[in-house]
Amino acid sequence: MPPFTSPDVQRCTRQSTTPLFLPVGGSFDNFAAVLSDGAFVQALGVSLAVTLATVGICLIVAFLGALAISRFRFRGRKSFILALLLIQMLPAEGMFNAQYKMMSSVNMLNSVLGLTVLYAAAVVPFTIWMLRGFVAGVPVELEEAAMVDGLSRTKAFLRITFPLLAPGLVASGVYAFLQAWNEFTVALVVMTEDQAKTLPLWLRSFIQASATRGTDWGMVMAASTLVAVPVIIFFLLVQSRMSSGLVGSAVKG
Template identity: 75%
Template sequence: MRTGSRRPGRIGAGIAGIVVALIWAFPVYWMVNSSLLPDAVLQSSSPTFLPFGGSWSNFTAVVSGGTFLPALGMSVLVALVVVACSLFFAFLAALAISRFRFRGRKSFVLAVLFVQMLPAEGLFIAQYKLMSSVGLLNTVLGLSVLYIAAIVPFTVWMLRGFVAGIPVDLEEAAMVDGLSRTQAFLRITFPLLAPGLVAAGVYAFLQSWNEFTVALVVLQDDSSRTLPLWLRGFVQASASRATDWGQVMAASTLVAVPVIVFFLIVQGRMTSGLVGGAVKG
């Protein structure tokens, strides 16, 4: 009786979940569908829900424009630097906070939380003056430094809960068996932290890949633009000659595809990392 009474509720919840997922996914589908259709079809009064008769011409026009690949390279370099450095610094800080007791530990934790409260807009002038004074405007290094400073506090807090959830007894038992402290950490503890590191890495990647306002302040040279800035410039250039929505949608798809692919690759570990860090902290 209980199983039978629960089944309609589960079916209803499943249907509701599917409907919500379809609503969420429809804008993405519409973007990809529109990118395959010519502008004449998109301008018609009746919508076209399937790209029958579509082509890759919009993508070819966007890529052959000569500005997409440099922007892609800029975004990839920035994302790689930010992810690597953010994970390195955040991991060491989370390890220190969770495993060691030292003077100023509570002050450091409060400083991490305080940095998260600062509005990004209030730092734009100071960031611009700083990057200008050291000659890092329009550079991968300058933008990466600002991103790392903004991303590390949250990743520290994310990894802290995960590190704290791994018992120290595991390392001590390995040390009793003859391993050094470093060997015990690398062989026993570090593999257990992989989901948390993946979750923090995904967060750092998404923040650096999609960020727009800081890049707009620091990257003022047209030859040094990340993909969000490039997309804005592409839309503005298209609007000056009557917007070609097919190419705009193709450009938007090219910006979104790397994020989607990356997320699909790591989503399993990312989910377990987020849940693990939440319940173990």
């Protein structure tokens, strides 16, 4: 008696396995099937909320931290800079148990806020270190010259220094966005409910569900493409601003 195979597997076996240089006869049926999945839309909303919140928190906190260690001299400054480097050496896997217990103790498991806090805590140290180089690269004499011309320290910073830091802010935002959008392991630990899954978790469960009935590679690749689309859109939005900021800072400097 021949072994049972599902209709999906039978359909796949009837298709040619010979690769074509230019595929023909394509359709958007797989994309439509993925978009019609309510779990995808829900996971997309969770990922967007967590990622945007993480980027906003990281840029604000890291920007202020970079200013503090670059423009001011205070007790413990060098120790703080060294701590930023040491934090990056800690393996993320070694903190999973502590992170889970901490989130559980404050009832923040399976919540956007809880995952955002963990992502921000992981991304902020390196973001501060990245922005520190940009802030240190802007001469403090520019602010002093503006203050001589009558501007206050705050106005001198906002009108002179802040525009020159645009490339650093964009680069740091890109880094924070990618880290939060593609992160998988921390979300796997603290987001255990189906309605709280991020897109990487949803894609994993989608592939596993597809494998149980014979992997439908068309739907898997369509799902993977849709997960990557927001990243592409984000890069298209910031690419021109990053280039203009680099050129502007070069001319003003």
